[in-house]
Amino acid sequence: MATCQCKKDIRETRVARPQRSEEITKQIIDLIVDRQLPTGAPMPTELSLAEDIGVSRNSIREAVKALQALGIVEVRHGYGTFVGSAGSEALQTWLLFRTRSRGSTDAGRLRDLLEVREMIETELTSRVARDHRPELIGELQACVARMRRKGPDAAVADREFHDLICAEAGFDLARELTGLFWDVYRAAEGEMGGPVSSAPATAKRHQAIVDALVSGDAEAAAHAVHRHFDEVRKRAKAGRYGGFGEARPAVSGSAAS
């Protein structure tokens, strides 16, 4: 009753061949795109899809499940299936698994998360420093103020702070990704018993970012963001799970592994 009784080994390299059901998935997507169905529009019934495509309802359901997992469709029990927004929430499962799965031996996954967020936010903040609504500053200050008060709201304010900046730049994808990274980082960190962020220090760093934005200096803004993330990394290094480990060179066999 072990995992599997046959002599399968991990070193199987044979790739899964193109599946039939993948074809169904494609057809459903094409249906949405061809008819230009907007987000929220009702999809055909499972039954009518089955008839149109010429497969059983069971196969349709499996295809729909796959699309649902990607946020491409949204299913409501007893009501119908609708076109989804393909928002970043759909990737949460993916990214969280990716972060956890090889996590036991490689805490660097957590670091990757932080690193990508830093890259995007650095550039994003630079651009916002060059051009932003005047009201933004006040909104950011309000977040910082909330962060100064300890409590569960501090984390929320932290996330809102970053989201405000990312939203300001106007790149939806970038904004959603950074939000996703924030959420997954938080979830993975909590799971590994990592450090809870220290609100006062974070507030201080955030204030520095606001100051840079006020001055309109793009490079200063980028610098402030870098320092913010430096501190997060430093805190992580002191955490229970022993920090991230060093960056390893990609291809060469010089170090690491």
Next chain:
Amino acid sequence: MATCQCKKDIRETRVARPQRSEEITKQIIDLIVDRQLPTGAPMPTELSLAEDIGVSRNSIREAVKALQALGIVEVRHGYGTFVGSAGSEALQTWLLFRTRSRGSTDAGRLRDLLEVREMIETELTSRVARDHRPELIGELQACVARMRRKGPDAAVADREFHDLICAEAGFDLARELTGLFWDVYRAAEGEMGGPVSSAPATAKRHQAIVDALVSGDAEAAAHAVHRHFDEVRKRAKAGRYGGFGEARPAVSGSAAS
């Protein structure tokens, strides 16, 4: 025989409630994490999963389909189900749909793709400029040389060029994401009848990036990357689908781009 005969409207806001089957998905993931099954490890049979969890094989299959869509498991017909790598290929469907779906009215989705890639690659290249293997330069030069020769290989060399730099930094997630963005951009561009890249101009920009890397000047490297993407944007603007449209401010109607 229309899309749906009932009077559903697009403005449905009711959110889908937590589904039972989502629970099954979670249990399967937990199984992988708890047993620390590495990528490629065989999963229990659908039948045994059904017995263990106490649901029908049908439900298991739907859950597995969802996980398969995210690359968390890999199913091989007639052989078994295996733990997947959760690689970025899984997101291709997601991102391509996201880019295409609102594409007809908003070509800005394509721009978002490019923009995020630029942000990540700018930062990544800066870091690589500060520290990289000496062999990297030669490898990059080889790519540039291939790009100078027109033909289908030029695009491949283009992708390899970027991938080499991203790999050098050692952040897997960043590397996979930029690769994903490249692929999806290419696919979406082709679909919209966009411009094929002009190899000589691209090669020139890439050469500038290599030069910056040789000099070890992080800021120069960032600048070179920015100029590279500027050119891609310029080319896109001249494309058949009429360019990206301007950056829109997130909330207010004040300034732009």
Next chain:
DNA sequence: AGAAGTAGGACGTGGGACGTCCTATGACTT
């Protein structure tokens, strides 16, 4: 007219059957 009850549509789940694909084992050939 308004509210409660009801019929029907649509998704959720379960169970079983059969086809297809793959591997491993054993018989057969050289």
Next chain:
DNA sequence: AAGTCATAGGACGTCCCACGTCCTACTTCT
């Protein structure tokens, strides 16, 4: 004895059918 081919069995793929649950919209009663 070693290699090749045929075969049996395991595991996924697809299908059918039935019933439960949930939601909406219509009908009916007050």
